[in-house]
Amino acid sequence: MSQRDGPPSGESGLSPNRRWLMDAVYPLIALAFVVVAWSLVTNVLQPPAYIIPSPGDVLDELVARWDELFNNMVSTARTALLGLLLSGVLGISAGFAIARSKTLDRLLMPPIIVTQSIPKIALAPLFVVWFGFGIVPKLIVVVLVTVFPVLIATRVGVSSVQRSTLALVRSMGLRSTALVRKVLLPASAPHLAGAFRVSASLALIGSIIAEYVGSSEGIGVVLLTSIGTQNTALTFAAILLSSLTGSLIYLAATAFTHIATIGLNPSYMEVQT
Missing domain, CATH: 1.20.5 (Single alpha-helices involved in coiled-coils or other helix-helix interfaces)
Known part of the structure; x- marks a missing residue:
């Protein structure tokens, strides 16, 4: 054997x-x-508690201030999820447009790449000046942090479809919406699955960064306040809760992309065969 x-x-x-x-x-x-x-x-x-608190101290702080931590975490997670949804819509739409047009590719990709080298925390105060305090500047930061992987994955996935495949499906009468739904989107699904997981892991970070400079609520505000008062146990508790929430968002994104990829790929395989 x-x-x-x-x-x-x-x-x-x-x-x-x-x-x-x-x-x-x-x-x-x-x-x-x-x-x-x-x-x-x-x-x-x-070590002194204000430098490294014990796990017990952190747990006590987490229990004692659970309502405050939970409510602020919900606010941060809500911004992260909404920003992630917007980045998915914008990234996929822009990725499709850029992949299907060489002119748009040459025109838009250089400035898009340049924006990725700009620290987002440096832009956050400007967004507060322009759009005021509220959810809008925070959403913009989250979108800027998360949209790039989705855009690039869509661009790569759509560009990977061979011209012979496009000619075949067009000869079968597929046009515009049907072409996107049955060929281009399924071809991009494997690329998007990985990109969306990366963006999901960045969404909460972007939301917290935005809260540092322009928010009255959110776990980022709790972190800043606790650091300013040297309440390190509260800082650790907020970090722990953020880590758990980020992990849940990542797992949810992984499950969603897995289901979506399975649902989309059969239509693409039908065309290929």
Whole structure:
């Protein structure tokens, strides 16, 4: 019996449910190691609480100020999700337009690339001056942080469709909307899946950055306030809650892109065959 015909070994032989369980367990093990190491540092070295609080102090702060932290986290997450949705719409639309037009590609891509080298936190105060305090400047920052991966992925995916495929589907009578839905969007789906996960991981960061300079609510405001008052336990609690929320957004984006890719690819495969 050849090696290929032998029984599967390692994680490749696990059932999907077991593999999913292992994927969930590994991060928990890593988190446990971090907490243990953190506890050892605070117990052995005993640094001042305003430098490194103990895990117990952080947990106490998290419980005592849960309502405040939760409400501010909801505000930050709401801005992040809305900005992520807008960046998806804008990135896909612009990516399609640029990929289908060499003129737009040459005209728009250079300034788009240049904007990525500008620190977004430097632009945030300008947006506050232009649009005032509120959700608009925060949304703009989130979109600027998250739209680029989506745009590039769409551009690459649409450009990857061969001209022979386009000629074939046009000969079958597909035009405009049907062409996008049955060919171009499915071809871009694998690229968009990875890009959207990257953007999802950046969305919360963009929202917090925007709150640093132009907001009266949000977890970014809590972070600034706690740092200013040297309440490091509250800072750690806000960071912990932000990390958990960011992980949930990333997992939700991963599930969404997985379902969307499976739903879109069959129509593309039908055309290819």
